[in-house]
Amino acid sequence: MCMVLGFLILLSVTISLITSAIFLSGDNAPSIPEKAVLFLALDDPLLEHANMAGPYSLQDSGLTSRNVVVALDRAKDDPRIKGFVFGLRGSAFMTLSQIEEIRAAIHRFRESGKFTYFYAPSIDSLGSYYLAAAFEDICIQPMGMMSIPGISAEMPYARDLMNFVGVSPQFFQRKDYKSIYESITEDAMTDKSREALEDMVSTLANTMTTAIQNDRAMTPERLKEAIDLGILLDSEALALGLVDSLCYGDEVNTRIRQSVTGNADSEEPIFASIARYIGETNHQRQLTPVKKPKVAVIYLVGTILQYNDGAQSLGTAETIVGELRAVSESDTIDTIILRVDSPGGDPTASESIRRAVIQAQEKGKTVIVSMGSAAASGGYWLSAPADRIFALPSTFTGSIGVAGGKFSLQDLWSNIFVNWDNVRWGENAGFWSFNEPFDALGRARMNALLDNTYERFIALVASGRNMSLEQAENVAQGRVWLGAQAVNNGLVDELGGLSDALDYVAKSKNLEDRDDLQVVILPRPKTAFERILALLNTQASMFENINAQSGFFNVIRPVIEPFMNAQNAQSGQPVSAYAPLPNGALFNASENQPRINALGAPANQANP
Numbered sequence: 001m002c003m004v005l006g007f008l009i010l011l012s013v014t015i016s017l018i019t020s021a022i023f024l025s026g027d028n029a030p031s032i033p034e035k036a037v038l039f040l041a042l043d044d045p046l047l048e049h050a051n052m053a054g055p056y057s058l059q060d061s062g063l064t065s066r067n068v069v070v071a072l073d074r075a076k077d078d079p080r081i082k083g084f085v086f087g088l089r090g091s092a093f094m095t096l097s098q099i100e101e102i103r104a105a106i107h108r109f110r111e112s113g114k115f116t117y118f119y120a121p122s123i124d125s126l127g128s129y130y131l132a133a134a135f136e137d138i139c140i141q142p143m144g145m146m147s148i149p150g151i152s153a154e155m156p157y158a159r160d161l162m163n164f165v166g167v168s169p170q171f172f173q174r175k176d177y178k179s180i181y182e183s184i185t186e187d188a189m190t191d192k193s194r195e196a197l198e199d200m201v202s203t204l205a206n207t208m209t210t211a212i213q214n215d216r217a218m219t220p221e222r223l224k225e226a227i228d229l230g231i232l233l234d235s236e237a238l239a240l241g242l243v244d245s246l247c248y249g250d251e252v253n254t255r256i257r258q259s260v261t262g263n264a265d266s267e268e269p270i271f272a273s274i275a276r277y278i279g280e281t282n283h284q285r286q287l288t289p290v291k292k293p294k295v296a297v298i299y300l301v302g303t304i305l306q307y308n309d310g311a312q313s314l315g316t317a318e319t320i321v322g323e324l325r326a327v328s329e330s331d332t333i334d335t336i337i338l339r340v341d342s343p344g345g346d347p348t349a350s351e352s353i354r355r356a357v358i359q360a361q362e363k364g365k366t367v368i369v370s371m372g373s374a375a376a377s378g379g380y381w382l383s384a385p386a387d388r389i390f391a392l393p394s395t396f397t398g399s400i401g402v403a404g405g406k407f408s409l410q411d412l413w414s415n416i417f418v419n420w421d422n423v424r425w426g427e428n429a430g431f432w433s434f435n436e437p438f439d440a441l442g443r444a445r446m447n448a449l450l451d452n453t454y455e456r457f458i459a460l461v462a463s464g465r466n467m468s469l470e471q472a473e474n475v476a477q478g479r480v481w482l483g484a485q486a487v488n489n490g491l492v493d494e495l496g497g498l499s500d501a502l503d504y505v506a507k508s509k510n511l512e513d514r515d516d517l518q519v520v521i522l523p524r525p526k527t528a529f530e531r532i533l534a535l536l537n538t539q540a541s542m543f544e545n546i547n548a549q550s551g552f553f554n555v556i557r558p559v560i561e562p563f564m565n566a567q568n569a570q571s572g573q574p575v576s577a578y579a580p581l582p583n584g585a586l587f588n589a590s591e592n593q594p595r596i597n598a599l600g601a602p603a604n605q606a607n608p
Contacts, residue, residue, distance in 0.1 A: 032280055035260050036080050036272045040068060043089035046098050048341050048372060049299040049314055050525035063275060065098040069499055071274045072105040073515075074281050076112040082260050083115035085252070085271075086135065088128060095373040096127055096204070096394035097341075101497035103134040103211070110136060115259065119252045126150060126227070129242070130208045133215040138243045139252060146237040149230040151205055153197045159187040166411030170438050171403060172446055174454035178401035178478025196479055203482050207393045216241060292518040295335045295505050296327045297370075297498070299523065304345030304378045306352065314523065315342060317352035323522045324356040328363045333520065335366045335505050338386065339498060344377025344399065347453055353382040354460065361385070366508075370501040371395045371492070376480055377402075380491070381457060384464030390501045391483030391492040398491055400461055401478025402453045405446060408437040465490055 046065045075081040084106070094102075110116055118135035120128070122144040129148050132138050140146065162169055162184060171181040176192045189197075213223055218241060226232060226240050237243045247255075258264040272280075302315035313319055327333050338357065344350075357367050369375070369383040371391040376399035383389060391397055413420060413435065420435045431442050438446060462472035467490060475481075475489045486492040494500070502514035511517065 032080055032272050032277060033268070033270055034080055035082060035268075035270055037083050037085055037256055037260060037270050038071065038075050038081050038274065038277055039085040039087070039271050040274045041087040041089065042094075045093040048301045048339075049521075049523075051314065051523060052301065065094070065101055066498060067278050068102055068274055069105040069497075071277050071281075072102075072109045073499070075277065076109045076114065078281075081114065081272075081277075083117065083256070084109055085117045085119065085256060086131075087249075088118070088120040088123070088132075094127070094131070096130070096208075097371075097373040097392040097497075099127060099131045100392045100394060101499065103131060104497065104499070106134040117252065117256065119247075119249065120144070122146070123148065123237075126208060130212060133212045137245070139245045139247045140234060140237065140243050141248055142234055142246045144234050144246075146226075146232040146234075146242060147230065148227055148232070150227050151201050151208075153201055155183055155189065155193075157182075157187050157189070158184050166409070166413075166415045168408040168411065168437055169405070170408050171405030172443075172450055173403035173478065174401050174450050175477040177480070178399070178403050180403045181405070199485070200480070200482055203484050204394060207484055292516055293509055293511070294330075294333045294518045294520055295337060295502065296323075296330075296333050296520045296522055297337045297339055297502075298323045298327070299339045299341075299521070300353070300379075300382075301339075301341045301372075304342055304349045304353070304382075306346055306349040315345065317349040319523060320353050321356040324353070324360050327522070328356075328360040328365055334364065335368065335508075336360060337368045337370050337498070337501050337505070338383070339370045339372060340375040340379050340383055341372030342376075342379035343374045343396070344379050344381075347378055347381065347402070347457075350378035350381040354385060357382060357385050361387070366505075368501050368505065370498045371397055371483065381460065384461050386464070388493045388501075388504065389491070390494050390496045390498075390504075391486055392497055393482065393484040393495055395483035395486075395492075396480055397483060397486050398475065398479055398481040400457055400472075400476035402450050402457065403478075404450060406432060406438075407434055409434045410436050461491075 040063075042063075044063070046063060046068070048064065050064055072084065075084065106116060116135040116137065118132045118138045119140075120132070121141040123129050123132060123140060123146045126148045129146065159169070169181065169184045171185055173179075173181065176190075177196055179190070179193045179196075182190060182193060209220065209223055209227075212218065213220060216223075222240065226237075226242060229236070232240070232242070234246050238246055254264045257266050257268075257270065260270050261268055298320065299314055300320050302313070305313065305316045306318065308316050308318045324336065324338075327336055360367055367386050369386040369389045371379075371383070371389065372395065374396040375383050375391070376396050380397055380400060422430070422433075424430060428441055428445065430436055431438075431445070458469060458472045458476055461467065461476065462469050465472070467475075471490070475491060481489065481491060483492055483495060487495050494504075496504075499514060502517060502519065506513050506516050509516075
């Protein structure tokens with residue numbers, strides 16, 4: 001009965017949300033005032049792709065970093081928009097690469113002469129201040145603080161614990177910098193890892209502090225003094241010029257109303273959210289379509305896997321290869337931008353995607369890679385053949401290496417008086433058994449597997465980047481590079497975000513800039529209506545399984561089936577021509593880098 005009532009409540013709420021979504025997306029949606037201020041009160045992580053949002057997301061939830069960039073770029077030329085206000089809340093989280101793309105958009109917005117305002121009760125990380133510094137006016141609340149203690153990189157080492165409990169890590173790597181399993185194979189940071197981390201932290205610090213110094217007209221010495229203090233009181237932040245004023249949220253509202261309307265007490269609606277502005281401008285563009293050259297932006301987000309396992313994923317070969325092949329057959333799209341935000345994954349899946357990239361090029365398509373927060377290991381594997389590669393200064397890339405193995409629990413079982421016995425057929429039938437270590441033959445075969453994968457990796461990097469094998473080996477060795485470093489060693493062609501990649505495409509077509517292109521986002525973002533229908537579909541499947549014998553599903557099916565049919569009819573996804581390849585990879589080549597804390601990210605959101 002609880003399940004039945006819960007479903008009926010969910011159905012009622014869902015129908016209300018659908019009605020609201022239809023209303024907000026139609027002609028009845030409130031228009032942007034003639035004097036308006038764009039605002040973003042960020043209290044949820046920014047997404048890379050809209051389909052990463054939950055099923056309940058309608059307007060402000062599930063905002064992508066591209067939404068913010070596009071809104072600012074449109075608003076700078078919109079006479080209705082007088083300024084932009086950003087409010088940072090405690091639970092908000094952005095990656096450094098997202099901050100870099102948004103910073104660039106804020107600078108473009110400011111060049112139009114419109115005001116920008118950043119407000120937060122407190123600023124809790126150097127990354128947050130890196131964003132704030134791009135604004136013309138920064139305000140924190142009285143009694144607020146600034147915590148900008150610099151950048152730290154930390155990693156736990158559990159080899160002593162493994163020895164204590166009787167677990168033997170049997171892992172191998174190619175090459176010295178490939179540190180994915182180091183936290184369980186070593187009891188302290190290796191010299192190679194320390195070298196790479198110190199280099200990355202130094203590069204990140206230089207990138208961020210140089211930008212802050214330029215934005216705030218500060219000397220390096222003054223900024224370093226503030227950073228070394230770790231925590232600054234509100235008055236100290238003001239005295240050092242890190243913020244422009246100390247004020248409360250209502251005072252920010254009053255100042256902006258005075259500036260826009262000339263009346264601080266005006267109750268005239270002037271604020272327009274990013275989501276509302278994007279929705280309204282998209283609607284207007286649909287009403288007055290202009291024929292423009294199309295470019296496909298295909299998002300690959302998350303760990304790279306071979307199959308979808310029953311649900312569409314943004315990081316599987318099954319999805320990405322299908323999108324690449326569908327666009328390759330298009331007569332109206334000749335350029336593909338592959339937006340990669342992945343720390344790596346299954347090398348077999350990465351190879352499937354790389355093959356699809358090459359096939360698209362063979363069909364005359366230009367393929368450009370735009371790297372987000374990370375395009376490392378398998379993420380770089382599939383990026384290497386691109387015609388041009390863009391990365392942001394803070395992008396984690398490279399990690400051209402491989403590692404794999406298993407745990408042996410033999411000593412653990414012995415310590416707790418458990419004996420395992422077996423019957424086997426095959427000389428190496430116990431190869432993957434956790435109950436014993438690799439024998440000589442097992443070690444030899446594991447090393448052969450890693451050697452073959454690494455040699456293949458080096459060869460495809462050399463081919464894709466027009467390097468010799470020796471040059472590719474020199475920049476590989478499993479080392480992770482930042483985009484700012486990778487552009488100097490040939491792994492990346494140009495520093496820039498997705499907007500820069502689109503501008504590059506526009507100029508290659510003799511167009512002014514990305515505004516002259518029609519961008520097709522793939523996988524196609526689901527509408528709020530479709531996300532709710534997907535939720536209904538999931539609920540229906542659950543009830544069908546649980547209540548198969550009770551007959552309850554037969555009662556509710558007529559209610560929800562029209563919604564499920566509507567969802568299927570409106571999906572509009574390209575038909576995949578992808579034939580899954582056998583998953584022959586027996587290990588994961590993704591990178592597990594130590595958490596680099598410059599963002600004040602929640603503990604469960606480690607950086608690549």
